[in-house]
């Protein structure tokens with residue numbers, strides 16, 4: 001879709017033979033794919049197809065039953081990998097710390113790792129909040145915000161990490177159409193500005209095809225098709241076609 | 255409840271290894287410390303005063319009848335500093351602070367806040383467990399010192415004012431000074447230090463292992479309190495034997 005100005009900071013991801021069983025059921029049934037440095041990679045699929053579980057493995061929160069996830073050739077679970085690369089995740093429900101203010105949440109990574117002085121952190125926090133359209137909300141508590149605002153704070157918090165690889169779980173699921181567009185634009189522009197690699201999970205077809213460099217469609221823990229948006233649209237797989245074209249049709253009235 | 259002893263020991267060990275980060279987390283340690291103080295100081299006063307009072311009431315008349323009125327101060331003093339203050343205050347704190355620890359950490363787990371910490375490469379043990387462990391391990395022994403003093407006062411007041419005991423406050427205290435030595439007080443305080451660690455480890459462990467969504471938080475809180483109390487009473491026996499050298 002867009003030409004990437006530079007790939008200086010983006011880092012790629014390799015998934016090899018990933019399987020995971022949870023509660024006696026195989027949720028991820030053998031996934032192999034690469035995410036290339038600096039691209040926007042969208043994972044689509046119906047609810048319950050294993051998208052969130054997949055993301056939790058990709059960022060190293062879960063240990064696969066089989067297979068491996070590598071960042072730049074090293075296992076994500078290896079000691080020190082999370083130190084070496086800056087990786088961020090925007091959780092489906094935001095994952096904000098409810099006991100901290102919005103500002104403290106956004107600055108958490110920088111504060112805890114003592115990467116900047118408190119004044120610099122305050123400046124970064126203000127800047128990132130402005131980026132997501134929430135200027136001046138530093139002092140609010142997460143419980144005072146709507147679902148959509150919390151998600152935008154979560155995005156600001158991820159941006160403050162200055163990530164090389166960023167995961168979004170349903171970034172637009174609780175947003176109104178206008179905010180969805182803003183977030184989609186933000187994901188795309190971030191990608192262009194700092195060359196970050198983005199992995200976006202979504203079942204929002206418009207968002208996905210609007211921003212994706214490549215799309216993977218998963219169902220029941222397997223990838224059923226993967227490619228550029230154009231390639232995926234042309235996929236002959238009936239399941240893919242059904243997922244891409246399904247729409248609400250008003251029952252014919254007599 | 256005991257199948258988790260291994261996990262709790264591991265959590266304790268990791269927290270010990272992470273103790274040097276307590277200095278960096280000092281702001282959170284202070285916050286927790288003052289929260290414990292604020293939440294419990296009044297309760298500790300009230301509870302320990304009446305514990306002292308009731309012990310005097312139970313033992314005083316019996317001793318006086320046997321013309322042992324000079325022993326009342328010693329009996330009440332020892333019972334409070336060796337056993338009642340450390341154990342009952344720890345149980346109070348398990349109910350008041352252990353439950354809060356399990357609830358806070360449990361809800362952070364359920365609402366993916368702990369996952370978010372991990373994705374930010376922030377160790378939940380450093381961020382959540384160490385500040386709580388350190389603050390309660392300092393606060394509870396201090397509260398117990400306080401409770402011992404207030405408990406003695408409660409004993410003295412009842413011994414003086416109750417008609418069936420009626421011994422002067424000076425007599426009570428001079429007997430207490432003859433019988434109770436510094437080591438007795440230190441033993442009690444040391445026990446409460448160990449109980450504080452029990453409360454922090456059990457409650458943080460319950461919080462961190464909360465399962466099954468919001469419903470699981472209530473279960474974690476209950477288990478944190480009940481398991482803390484049971485372990486405190488068992489550890490109390492073991493420690494008492496060791497400290498008395500019997």
Ligand SMILES: Nc1ncnc2c1ncn2[C@@H]1O[C@H](COP(=O)(O)OP(=O)(O)O)[C@@H](O)[C@H]1O
Nearest residue numbers: 022023027045046047048049050051052053054
């Ligand atoms: N901890 C778990 N234990 C058992 N099953 C789980 C667990 N987490 C997710 N699942 C199951 O895995 C499947 C995929 O879930 P998820 O990845 O959340 O779907 P989605 O694609 O909507 O994000 C669902 O059927 C869900 O019930």
Ligand SMILES: [Mg+2]
Nearest residue numbers: 051052092169
């Ligand atoms: Mg999901």
